[in-house]
Amino acid sequence: MARASVRCIEEACRHRQEVASRKCACESCGGLLEIQNEFTPAEAGGLKTIWHQRKMSPDAIDRSGVWRFRELLPFLDANPRIISLAEGSTPLVETEQAGDWAGGVRLAIKHQGSNPTGSFKDLGMTACITQAAALGVAVVACASTGNTSSSMAAYAARAGIKALLFAPYGHTSPAKLQQAMDFGATVIEVEGSFDDAFKLLTPLAEELGLYLVNSVNPYRIEGQKTIVTEMMEQRSWVPPDYIVVPGGNLGNASSIGKGLAELKTLGLIERVPRLVVIQADGASPFYRMIASGTAGLIPEESPQTVATAIRIGNPANWKKARRALEWTKGLVEVVTDNEISEAKAMLARDGVGCEPASAATVAGIRKLRAAGRMERNADVVAVLTGHQLKDTAYIQSRLDATPEKFRKFRVPARLDAVRKLVEALLAESQEAVSPRTN
Amino acid sequence: MARASVRCIEEACRHRQEVASRKCACESCGGLLEIQNEFTPAEAGGLKTIWHQRKMSPDAIDRSGVWRFRELLPFLDANPRIISLAEGSTPLVETEQAGDWAGGVRLAIKHQGSNPTGSFKDLGMTACITQAAALGVAVVACASTGNTSSSMAAYAARAGIKALLFAPYGHTSPAKLQQAMDFGATVIEVEGSFDDAFKLLTPLAEELGLYLVNSVNPYRIEGQKTIVTEMMEQRSWVPPDYIVVPGGNLGNASSIGKGLAELKTLGLIERVPRLVVIQADGASPFYRMIASGTAGLIPEESPQTVATAIRIGNPANWKKARRALEWTKGLVEVVTDNEISEAKAMLARDGVGCEPASAATVAGIRKLRAAGRMERNADVVAVLTGHQLKDTAYIQSRLDATPEKFRKFRVPARLDAVRKLVEALLAESQEAVSPRTN
Numbered sequence: 001m002a003r004a005s006v007r008c009i010e011e012a013c014r015h016r017q018e019v020a021s022r023k024c025a026c027e028s029c030g031g032l033l034e035i036q037n038e039f040t041p042a043e044a045g046g047l048k049t050i051w052h053q054r055k056m057s058p059d060a061i062d063r064s065g066v067w068r069f070r071e072l073l074p075f076l077d078a079n080p081r082i083i084s085l086a087e088g089s090t091p092l093v094e095t096e097q098a099g100d101w102a103g104g105v106r107l108a109i110k111h112q113g114s115n116p117t118g119s120f121k122d123l124g125m126t127a128c129i130t131q132a133a134a135l136g137v138a139v140v141a142c143a144s145t146g147n148t149s150s151s152m153a154a155y156a157a158r159a160g161i162k163a164l165l166f167a168p169y170g171h172t173s174p175a176k177l178q179q180a181m182d183f184g185a186t187v188i189e190v191e192g193s194f195d196d197a198f199k200l201l202t203p204l205a206e207e208l209g210l211y212l213v214n215s216v217n218p219y220r221i222e223g224q225k226t227i228v229t230e231m232m233e234q235r236s237w238v239p240p241d242y243i244v245v246p247g248g249n250l251g252n253a254s255s256i257g258k259g260l261a262e263l264k265t266l267g268l269i270e271r272v273p274r275l276v277v278i279q280a281d282g283a284s285p286f287y288r289m290i291a292s293g294t295a296g297l298i299p300e301e302s303p304q305t306v307a308t309a310i311r312i313g314n315p316a317n318w319k320k321a322r323r324a325l326e327w328t329k330g331l332v333e334v335v336t337d338n339e340i341s342e343a344k345a346m347l348a349r350d351g352v353g354c355e356p357a358s359a360a361t362v363a364g365i366r367k368l369r370a371a372g373r374m375e376r377n378a379d380v381v382a383v384l385t386g387h388q389l390k391d392t393a394y395i396q397s398r399l400d401a402t403p404e405k406f407r408k409f410r411v412p413a414r415l416d417a418v419r420k421l422v423e424a425l426l427a428e429s430q431e432a433v434s435p436r437t438n
Numbered sequence: 439m440a441r442a443s444v445r446c447i448e449e450a451c452r453h454r455q456e457v458a459s460r461k462c463a464c465e466s467c468g469g470l471l472e473i474q475n476e477f478t479p480a481e482a483g484g485l486k487t488i489w490h491q492r493k494m495s496p497d498a499i500d501r502s503g504v505w506r507f508r509e510l511l512p513f514l515d516a517n518p519r520i521i522s523l524a525e526g527s528t529p530l531v532e533t534e535q536a537g538d539w540a541g542g543v544r545l546a547i548k549h550q551g552s553n554p555t556g557s558f559k560d561l562g563m564t565a566c567i568t569q570a571a572a573l574g575v576a577v578v579a580c581a582s583t584g585n586t587s588s589s590m591a592a593y594a595a596r597a598g599i600k601a602l603l604f605a606p607y608g609h610t611s612p613a614k615l616q617q618a619m620d621f622g623a624t625v626i627e628v629e630g631s632f633d634d635a636f637k638l639l640t641p642l643a644e645e646l647g648l649y650l651v652n653s654v655n656p657y658r659i660e661g662q663k664t665i666v667t668e669m670m671e672q673r674s675w676v677p678p679d680y681i682v683v684p685g686g687n688l689g690n691a692s693s694i695g696k697g698l699a700e701l702k703t704l705g706l707i708e709r710v711p712r713l714v715v716i717q718a719d720g721a722s723p724f725y726r727m728i729a730s731g732t733a734g735l736i737p738e739e740s741p742q743t744v745a746t747a748i749r750i751g752n753p754a755n756w757k758k759a760r761r762a763l764e765w766t767k768g769l770v771e772v773v774t775d776n777e778i779s780e781a782k783a784m785l786a787r788d789g790v791g792c793e794p795a796s797a798a799t800v801a802g803i804r805k806l807r808a809a810g811r812m813e814r815n816a817d818v819v820a821v822l823t824g825h826q827l828k829d830t831a832y833i834q835s836r837l838d839a840t841p842e843k844f845r846k847f848r849v850p851a852r853l854d855a856v857r858k859l860v861e862a863l864l865a866e867s868q869e870a871v872s873p874r875t876n
Contacts, residue, residue, distance in 0.1 A: 188856070351621065418639075
């Protein structure tokens, strides 16, 4: 029902490359590439039924929350070797307390941390590594703050492809590096920022024939866009008012924008939700560009935030993200590290854990509500991008910084000692419930 | 279609308690309790269709991989407040390389690490905390090697219930404690083993009115048993030959055994797969009991294994697990820490990460194959119980112990330096592919 080609997004260029090209930048002007899918909307009628039926299929391809929607990914040959870990099918969970705290919105989270390697990156990586395998690639590489690297490492291992990771030295969560190494990736720690690492890798990849799997790789965006299809299906195809994502390299904003536009073209949704991008103060060049109305993005030389996953000063996908905001009448906001920390604690009250970058979404919603830029009772889905366990160093730093907020005790293994402690703890919480009135 | 009651599993006792009781041991003889569900098999015909239809439902209860099968959990009142984080719906993934390595079996893994808090415990915890909320419980408590505690912490937070965690001091993965504290649980580190902590908690819970949510709580087993229903559904209701689980406190073996027995009773599967329990050498009292044919379990005083999740010397559920082996013609095997480490590395080649206890399954399959106790080409599902990120300390200890197996380099952010390193790495892997012949 559809044909795919690779096209430059620059309006003045629109150069086309073949799907089999290994390049991640336009051969003509150096611009960003995207996959252009020419769909036939008239044939979309049966898709919802087909996708539902596949939920009962025992085939591996149908157990993937990306490839179950393969009609939206028509770039592959008829019988591709799919490199999948059954990614997707992630939870949509109502978070009432966090929604109240954020200013009275009807909030649900779509938790991408439940993906195989613990982040949203897996959706794009299955598409990208499947394409790499089809192209016969021997070595894949990425620059990464951590989540891309563990995802690349897992899928490359499964495909039998060597993986090289360029990480900013000292600015990656230890758990993410350990994870990538556990999958056998080779780690190159570059003494600089993510942006430095990415800037070094780009020409080297070209020169040495490494296949670049950063989100400038257009196949990444294709896999990643399926998050909105799955989200709409979980909501019986009723779009929310807003979809909120953290903004780092802006791959999420780009892919969600594209996914929504395609669903609308196909007639699978009746209206397009507004896309909201939340950046961290200290790493917010996209916010500044939109807020100030400047024509181009001015990179942030030394991005700073505790949310390492979005600690990016020169986001590669800003043009696609800006287009996504235009398509969806979107919004951008910025939040501080403290606001992120508070939002994370609020999500924890709903039983939801995440890495700090993910909590930026809820912090941003609160700020938009306070400014009257989002309506009370709005129907909002926040995309949580990474697992709580992706950044236990961050949790530990909070335990160390505010020990009074956490409770940990050590006792000898004797009944009397333990009883005494527990009785004291119970009395204490009793006091907290019924404060003395005298 | 069914009625539930709570019954002692001891054949000589069979005392019944009401479903509303808070007790986790038989009031008459102190034995293990279980939920007895009286099903009407004739009414089971439409269940598969109902469960499939619920996959398109936008209701929170239907988005849970436990409560979607609620006909199998008839212990609740008509309109309960369900405490759910959309647990379940976990991936089933073919692992061909690990299957070859294990001795030529058709191996797939069912990855419980994709659950909300990163382990299989969430399936049981949603049932148990839902019951706690229905009973009006104020404080829940557990002894835990880590996974139970983070799960309890998340679900208790969501229910607004205070959570107390008894952890063996120095024998819990740091990530798991950080996770539980991130959800606001109070941690009591007991200077002893898991078994010591559990032994202290049991009488205290009774005395001080704490609701015990360890796997002796029969509602835990009810939620957890749904893993087999979901697994069978993913396989179009064709049972595998074997289901393999790691064995610590034996809650998995108990719940899977009960789940399979109920599915067979209801006519939803035609035959029952054999259940295989793998213990870690150094924490293998159940293995020793079965292998030596002794009548009762002799606890291991000082259990030792790197797989902290199954570092348990006196498993509470051994009688239920033994019964499950009888029902399913099951097997038990034991593996060393080295075998666990090797198996984990093999799973990584298939792109699958897990905590060490989970890898014990694949190590055990290899041993059973080598001994001829499992057939070549057997159709096997290994249940991986915990997420790779649950124990990054273990990954780090492997990196430290065998640095030659891992590749990590640090370079200045200069193109020449990075180029030189990457060229050397590529030449090296080229050499590995085509060794010199002269």
